[in-house]
Amino acid sequence: MGLLEQEKEQQLLRKIADGETIESVEEMTEEYKENLIHLMLMQADSEVAGAFGYVPWIMKAPTTAEMLSVATIAKDEVRHGRVMYKLLQELGVDVDDRVKGFDFTLRVGDEVELGVTRAAQDDRVNIFYYPINTWYDFIMFNVLMDRGAGHQLEDSELSSYGPWRRVMEGIMKEELMHVAHGDAWLVRLGRDPDHREAAQEALDRWFPRVMNIFGKPDSKRNQIYRKLGLKRRDNHEVRLAFQEDVRKVVERAGLVMPDWTPDWERLQEDATISG
Template sequence: MSHVAPEQLAPWTEEQVQQHLAAGRLVEGLQHMSPKYLEGMRRILTVSADTEFVSAPSYLRAAQHAPALNNFGSAMSIIQDELAHAHIGYRLLGDLGVDMDELVYERPAGSFKYPYAFDVPLNSWVELVCANALYDQAGFVLLSDVYQSSTFGPWKRALAKVDKEETFHLRHGRTWLRKLCKDPDGKAEVQAAIDWMFILTLEWFGLPDSLKQHSEQLDYGFKGKSNDELRQWWMAEVVPFMDEIGIQVPAHHAIERDVYEIDCPFPAAFDEEKREWLLDEGPITWDEVIARWRARGPMNAEYVRTLQRGYQTTSLRK
């Protein structure tokens, strides 16, 4: 990727950055960054923007099965929001010395960085609203944490709007799940979708804290909570809701310790063609999970090709 090296843009030392943050000040631009801070901020912004960007074709695929035109319109509104959220992240990356055209439109599909869950196709309206309830809840948890804790001022301010829009997305999913679960057939469809989507979303929050590689996300205040804390936050929102609508999930609240415990092998092997978890085989290592993430899933190339097609076929291309 053609972008300016952090060492050429970020003038501060680590000590200067830490003193700035310790004084309770926000980082407002490159002038307040060290190369390490800049590199870390580029990393987290890329993951956030890529996730929002790729969610659009994923949701569009399922929105074709909307039961009515007004339902399709609601889905398109969500997709429009996701693209706008992606633009925020990419625009900030442009301000941080990254070549936006190359990042968004010329990068190979396998180089995009987003949760593996979006590489697994959503094939129905039921699966779309399940994704709104699970995936968008994960997005809300992650971005709310950034909004509350981020030391990077431009992103923090932009997320005030994003936070409210993600609330609409997950509310859309929950409203539909309550409606569907009143009917036995609808409830069965929801259960079938949740069976594979719940564990995929557990993975969304990344490696357990004991294996986390990039400590600067917490050290620099890019976010406020660790991966395990964010996973707990997500389960605290999702598990009680699933109990409310009568959907079974492999997790429960351990009241005596006030934590949510996962009731199945985790991490586990996943059959992406059948969209099934091979739980009978027991847990696997996180190295095996990372290998699956890096290989990307069945929809990766198609979704990125869809997003890049207009640029590749018009005079916008350099």
């Protein structure tokens, strides 16, 4: 790192420590810009991939009222993606070429469990590679993934990057409406003897997938995000807050909270047993 870059970094870190926001590319170090773009691409790609996964359920929703609900949720996700891509354009990302270059309709087979791995080269959170095959799946996306995204994006509302911070209030309000839609349906399905078993099966399948999206505790990348003010909390801290939030609605629905063992702990256990 050259002297000018060191001075720039010191100035940037001072601003962040003083609670000031970064407003322009000129204020950014290369490290800051690279990590900011990575996080924002993850959000933008996930919003668009999520919307594309929801679209078929406009036609397959159980009632005409739900057709409108699903269409509104899909529209919200496309809007969120566009808001984020617009910010990325201002940072020099060619977003239209990006969207044309990736298949955001791509989904893995029903038998595939990705764990913490990826299925393609776009930056969507890997939960958006799984297919939504049933209404129970759609509801679990609202309950779990929209809730998980909300917990992750809480830090973005306090991001050191001002333009991102300012758009998050509107995005978060809509995400919370999606969660409320899912919660109402989960309670309805869980308390109905005809649907309780299928709802529990979907919960058992989707909960571990969503728990995996938060990343490993105290990861090096998360440490960098926190240093730069792009995140405030460790991955595992966010995951535990999400888990307790899910537990409340699962109990209201009369369902059983699923177990989850992190992949990294499972690998350690397997190594101990084999050793």
